[in-house]
Amino acid sequence: MTELTEKKLKEKFSDFITEVIYFRNEQTFIVNKSQILNILTFLRDDPELLFNFLIDLCGVDRAKRNDRFEVVYRLFSLKNKQSLRIKCRIDENDLNIDSVTGVFGTADWHERETYDMFGINFINHPDLRRLYMPEDYQYYPLRKDFPLLGIPGSIPLPKK
Amino acid sequence: MKTTSEQQTQKSKILESLLLKNTGFYIDDALESGMVLNIGPQHPATHGVLRLLVQLDGETVIGCVPELGYLHRGYEKIAENSTYHEFITHTDRLDYLAPLSNNTAFTLAVEKLAGIECTPRAKYIRMLISEMARIASHMVAIGTMAMDVGALTVLLWAFREREKLQDIMDVLTGARFTTSYTRIGGVANDWTSQCSSMLKKFLEEFDHNLDEMEKLLNTNKIFIQRTENLGVISAEKAIDMGLTGPNLRASGVEYDVRRAIPYLDYDNIDFNIITYKEGDALARYFVRCDEMRESAKILKQCLDKIPQGPINTHDPKKVLPRKADVYTKMEDLINDFMIINFGINPPVGEIYSSVENPKGELGFYLVSDGSGHPWRCKIRSPSMVTIQSLPLLIQGHMVSDIVAVIGSIDPVMGEADK
Numbered sequence: 001m002t003e004l005t006e007k008k009l010k011e012k013f014s015d016f017i018t019e020v021i022y023f024r025n026e027q028t029f030i031v032n033k034s035q036i037l038n039i040l041t042f043l044r045d046d047p048e049l050l051f052n053f054l055i056d057l058c059g060v061d062r063a064k065r066n067d068r069f070e071v072v073y074r075l076f077s078l079k080n081k082q083s084l085r086i087k088c089r090i091d092e093n094d095l096n097i098d099s100v101t102g103v104f105g106t107a108d109w110h111e112r113e114t115y116d117m118f119g120i121n122f123i124n125h126p127d128l129r130r131l132y133m134p135e136d137y138q139y140y141p142l143r144k145d146f147p148l149l150g151i152p153g154s155i156p157l158p159k160k
Numbered sequence: 161m162k163t164t165s166e167q168q169t170q171k172s173k174i175l176e177s178l179l180l181k182n183t184g185f186y187i188d189d190a191l192e193s194g195m196v197l198n199i200g201p202q203h204p205a206t207h208g209v210l211r212l213l214v215q216l217d218g219e220t221v222i223g224c225v226p227e228l229g230y231l232h233r234g235y236e237k238i239a240e241n242s243t244y245h246e247f248i249t250h251t252d253r254l255d256y257l258a259p260l261s262n263n264t265a266f267t268l269a270v271e272k273l274a275g276i277e278c279t280p281r282a283k284y285i286r287m288l289i290s291e292m293a294r295i296a297s298h299m300v301a302i303g304t305m306a307m308d309v310g311a312l313t314v315l316l317w318a319f320r321e322r323e324k325l326q327d328i329m330d331v332l333t334g335a336r337f338t339t340s341y342t343r344i345g346g347v348a349n350d351w352t353s354q355c356s357s358m359l360k361k362f363l364e365e366f367d368h369n370l371d372e373m374e375k376l377l378n379t380n381k382i383f384i385q386r387t388e389n390l391g392v393i394s395a396e397k398a399i400d401m402g403l404t405g406p407n408l409r410a411s412g413v414e415y416d417v418r419r420a421i422p423y424l425d426y427d428n429i430d431f432n433i434i435t436y437k438e439g440d441a442l443a444r445y446f447v448r449c450d451e452m453r454e455s456a457k458i459l460k461q462c463l464d465k466i467p468q469g470p471i472n473t474h475d476p477k478k479v480l481p482r483k484a485d486v487y488t489k490m491e492d493l494i495n496d497f498m499i500i501n502f503g504i505n506p507p508v509g510e511i512y513s514s515v516e517n518p519k520g521e522l523g524f525y526l527v528s529d530g531s532g533h534p535w536r537c538k539i540r541s542p543s544m545v546t547i548q549s550l551p552l553l554i555q556g557h558m559v560s561d562i563v564a565v566i567g568s569i570d571p572v573m574g575e576a577d578k
Contacts, residue, residue, distance in 0.1 A: 023509040024272055053399055053415075055373070056365060056512070058538040072525070072538075074512055077414065081420050106402025109548045117223045117236075127177050128184065132229035132577065135173050141237055 001082050002027050005049055018089075026085060033071075033088035037098045040086070043075060044103060051075035051084060054100075057110035059118040063144040068092040069118055073100070087104055090120060099125040117142035178213050178225040191386040201230045205308050205563035208573030210547065212562070219558050224551040228544070231577035239537035243503035244270045244342075245480070247537070249340045254522075254539065256337065257300050258293035260329065261517045268423060269513035269524035270344050274506035276475050282346040284466040288359070289332070289341065290424075290515070291455040291462070295366075296325045297518035298406075298448045305445060305567030306377055309386040317373050323361045328355055344504060346472030347480030356463060363463075366456050374449055389472045389567040391553035393438060401549040403517040404542050405520025406447040407569050411439035417516040428465075431458050441535070441568035448570075478504045503532020512540075519543050519572060541567040543576035 006020060009029060016032040020083045031039055043051040051078040060070040067089035076083045090097055093145070099122035100107045109131060116130040119140040130137065139146055139154060179195065200211035209230035215223040235254070239247045251266045252259040264286045271278060278286070283536035303318030326336045331353050333341040333348065341348050377383045393403070398411040408415055416433045418426040434450040436443035472479050480499055508530045514523030520542025527536040546569050553565050 018540075024275070024511050026511060028510070054402060055514070055521065056523060056525060056538065056540040058525060060534075060536045074523075076420075076527070078415055078420075081514075083421070105397075105400040106400070106545060106548065109544060113544075128178060129173060130229075132232040134229075141234060142240075146237075148237060 001080055005082070005084060006113060008046065008049060009039070009043075012042060023026050026083070028085040030089065032085045033090060033097045036071075036073075036088055037084070037100060037103065040073065040075075040103045043084070043086075049077060050079045051077045051082075053078055053105050054104035054110075055083070056098075057107055057114065059114040059142070060118055061118060061142065061144045066091065069095070069120060071097055071114065071120060095119060096121045096123055098123050099128075101125060116140070121145070174213060174225060174227060178215055178223055192480060199562065201227075207304065207566060207571060209577075210566070210571065210573055211219065212550075214554075214559070214562065216559065221554050221557055221559065221562065224554055224562075226547050226550055228547070228577055233578070235536055235578045236539060239534055241533060243500075243532045244344060244506075244534065245400045245499065245503070247534075248342065248344075249338070252308075252338045252340055253521055253574055254541065254578070255297070255517060255543070255572045257572055258297040258518045259337060259339045260289040260293040260333075261297075261515065262522065263339060264290050264424075265513070265515040265517065265522045266524055267342040267344055269511065269526055270504075270506070272510055272513045273509065273511045273526050274344070274365055274478055274504055275363065276345055276478055278346050279470050279473055280425070280467045281469045282471050282473075283353075284462050285347050285351045285377060285471065286342065286457060287424050287426065287429070288462045288466070289329075291458045292325050292328065292359075294455045294518045295452050296322045299449070300451050301448055301567075301570040302377075302445060305441075305564070305570070306383065308563040308567035309383055311377065311380065311383055314373055314376050315370070317376070321362075321366065321369055321373075324358075328358045328362070331355055331358065343472065343480055345475055346470075350471050351466065359459065359463065363456055363460060367453070370449070370452060377445070384442065386561075386564055387445060387568065389438075390441040390557060390561055391568060392438070392440045393553060397552070398439065398549075401552065402545045403520070403549060404545070405517065406434075406451060407444055407520065407546055409433065409435045410443040410447045412437040415554070417514055417521050421514065423441065423513075423515060429458055429461050441564055444568045444570075505530060505532055512535075514540065517542060519570060519575065520546065522575075539575075539578055541575040541578060543571040543573070544578075547571050547576055 006159040013035055016035040017029055043049055055076050056074040058072050062068055069090040070104040071088045073086040099111055111125055112131040114120050115128055116133055122128055193276040195216050197214045197216055200206040201209040213225045213228040214221055235250055251262040254262045264574045299318040299322040303315035306314035330336050331337040394409055395413050398408050412435050414435050419433055431454045434447050434448055476495045481496050485497045506528045510527040512523055512525045514521045523540035525538040526534050529535040543551050554562050
């Protein structure tokens, strides 16, 4: 099944797949972020693959000079009981990626969380607000340059 | 300091998202008495610190925006700064109604990343504790749901059963709630014969007690009328919204991680996946009731099948040694020191591992850079995803139905807010 997925994806999007990784029986595709909507739509609608369940979507800060951030999608096929990971690398200078809320409704809050924690901007997201942190918070807590103890004074205390 | 105008803009951002959203929901005979109601964060019916902003027309809900973050403790950040062993204690505080399943979920993820497998006996102990946690959690779910729609007795009867399980957990782990029981490569304490006899006694009475509880609700006209056809979600929509666990199975989708991606020894256990077609609040209640019966079935089989043998894998670089050995043997002292201070150093790579928790699929996405700390630990919490679909479920219902729907989807804020 994993071979079929790889073959089909490479046929269709050969120019946009940078790398395929296998680790502990898990398949990971690193793809170009410009095609993420097309790739996820293809994986969802292909009659043989049917990756119709977006289990998880999250960001990763790799703390590298180039392509600092990653957005990770984890898909599951309810029919084939098969899962798959898609990753897009995002440069710090261009923190934009297409929102996939149109393909999977569940992506809505996952993308809001990723925006909240990493500051990645999801284009065409219906309601891109912070999910956990206060609305007027200025920092992105899960970035590696954010200290564990937080930044003193960044959340004002209530008036006595 | 925030000025008053800034505070006002902050408020209006949440309000904007409520008022500007095109819900596509209109009432023909609009009462022209629209108002915005704020429910929570401190409200007993929201099961924690969930805040809802509800737009009303008369008493009908037109739109709803849930607001999270009141219990956000930054567990993903904490995970990045603690060793894999240290983070096990934090998983107790995720879904605090079923800490034992969270412990199991996290250790399974770390074991997959590090490439070790626990012993057969530890597998069975983990299955026992997971199923015990499932029954305990569903008991609270059913009890509080019944309480939300006005049936108080069920809550007390549910907690009576739950209390027996808590006693077993107390004997087994030494704590009732914050158990921190599993270890990488095994579990902390062995399953004793005292636990077995306590669990057997519980299981003997359980079917009868559950029947009694169900009699209170299943023939209760008020309960049925309050929950039937309430908060209906179709199978396609439920998949699209990423629902998992009992909430998904109540819509007729047969997805259970224990069967879909088998872990531990669930392959060799006989149990059914409970599905209902209706997808309403009542179906979600029925799924939970029937799942508890299946859990009891699994527990009985585990008690019969549990093998003898060690509870910890032999892998000195990754598995903590016994305390008695640390005090008496040089190598174990060194290994203990290295594991505690520098961590278990799994290879560079990334994995996702998930288990079927009482609330749904709890997954951990771990990225390792080869050091003792995870580089990234993402918690895929089922409750957060469930609350996301709340606006869909309560649209068009009455204000008093909101609490019934929240009770039926059974979110836990400790997990939703991470």
